[in-house]
Amino acid sequence: MTPQPSTRPQDNPVTVIGLGPMGLALAEALLKNGHPTTVWNRTPEKARDLVARGARLAASAADAVAAGPLTVVCLKDYATLYEVLDPAGGAPAGRTLVNLNSGTPNEAHAAASWAAERGVAYLDGAVMVPPPLVGDPGSVFLYSGPREVFDAHRVTLASLGDPRHLGSGPGLAVLHNAALLGLMYATMNGFLHATALVGSAGVPAADFADLAVNRFLPTVVDATLVEQAPDLDAGHYPGDLGTLHMNLNALEHIALTCEEQGVHTAQPRLMREIAARAIEDGHGASNYLAVFEVFKKAAVPDAR
Template identity: 45%
Template sequence: MTTTDTPVSVLGLGLMGQALAAAFLRAGHPTTVWNRTAAKAGDLVADGARLAPSAGAAIAAGPLTIVCVTDYPAVRELLGASDVELSGRTVINLTSGDSAQARETAHWAEKRGARYLDGAIMAVPPAIGTADALILHSGPRADFEAHEATLAALGTVTHLGEDHGLASLYDVAGLAMMWSVLNAWLQGTAMLRTAGVDAVTYAPFARQLAMGVADWLPGYAEQVDAGSFPAEVSALETDARAMTHLIEEAEALGVNAELPRLFKVMADRAIAAGHGGEQYPVLIEEFSRPGKE
């Protein structure tokens, strides 16, 4: 078969599932779809998809099945149905969950004869099918490579490693990054609005600053991996004094200061532990232990 001759089945037709199936259709793959509410398949069927009468029939339609449903219990319910035969099939689960669920589901599926990859979608539905859509996969590399050309219809696909939990871990790590950046921007926006500066005016400055901070990451990553944090730019105790200024300014302006107070609490603990003269990434020690109530 040529790359575009590879049949694909998609289980779950929420907004993301519909986008996945549509991308396979655009790439020329014979695409079978299934959803509990069959009406959601209407546009896809009009574009050439085949609607299967059951999840089992969809899986039987080809060698590769993509699952994108609400959660991991729903995945097991679908794949565990009496009419489902998993032996010899490759299942790629793009349902959101945690790393423990990914590993448990991989073991569960492999006991039933499936080749199983877990994945995470780092994109919104409209980006699916473009290079901007990053699709993460983890599990046996051979299974990923066997279908890599087909999966490329979805966007930029990558294999993270043999551990089935890696895609979920990268997913939540990415969410931590995303929300931290957005929350910091909102904090600054709230403060500047008290002086009549609107969000649109502040956004270009904030973007430039965020990109500059991103450039620090490779060097800081080397310090984290080496466990050595020489103060090449600024010592943590200096950063902590700046955090105090941020907190005081927010409070004076009547703006919520909970977020900068959290920064300061963690920095103060590290300083009390003797790390005040080291560089900011030394806070990895605080992030690597359970939070305090």
């Protein structure tokens, strides 16, 4: 049976490697919650404030990972992870690495194999909040890898935020990270483009934001997506309240309005093209969510 960590933070020491803005926030949250915290960074000066608050500065990466059972790594990417830890021998056998780099699922799988070859338990992870929100109980942190490894360190990881275990596949955390960030950028681009469109008529962004974000999105978009998400899994897109043909007409009007107002047209044109592709694939009588079938397929060159 895997030993359970103590609920007393002082019994659960942690090492943080990488002291960029996020790494600093991680270490600060651990210190604030009473964990004995060791830190290491290639630029030691970044640890000055943490040391003043009680952190121990390791002399080397090898010293850092040897300091305790759990090391949280927050570096630029997977290549930097290997660059830092390979000269240190990876980590002593029996230790656990929690890697909070960004990257791809294939890179996460490779890192899990790299850790297993060295006898190191491994969790891949993703931080879904900016540095100022690290340590807030509601801040979401995603983890993937062996459940028993996650459970053994859950109490400590909870000092950083709300720890969500997504499954044993090591690539699940970075996959969710890419998906959620893609959603964030698409949503922000949609808002910015819409704001530019009404701004072409002199509408202040603050006025439009109240209407769009506080009124329109929660009622029309958010509730619809949650309610109809099961239909995506079932491939069920009833067009009783509006067909994809009707939505294509609306998308055409959006693109034409942008042209008339002198606003960037690439984004609405792309949305129009995706809807048209779904109709060509036989989903014209379905509702707009049928474009999900287009997104599930790898993109191919348009031969038209």
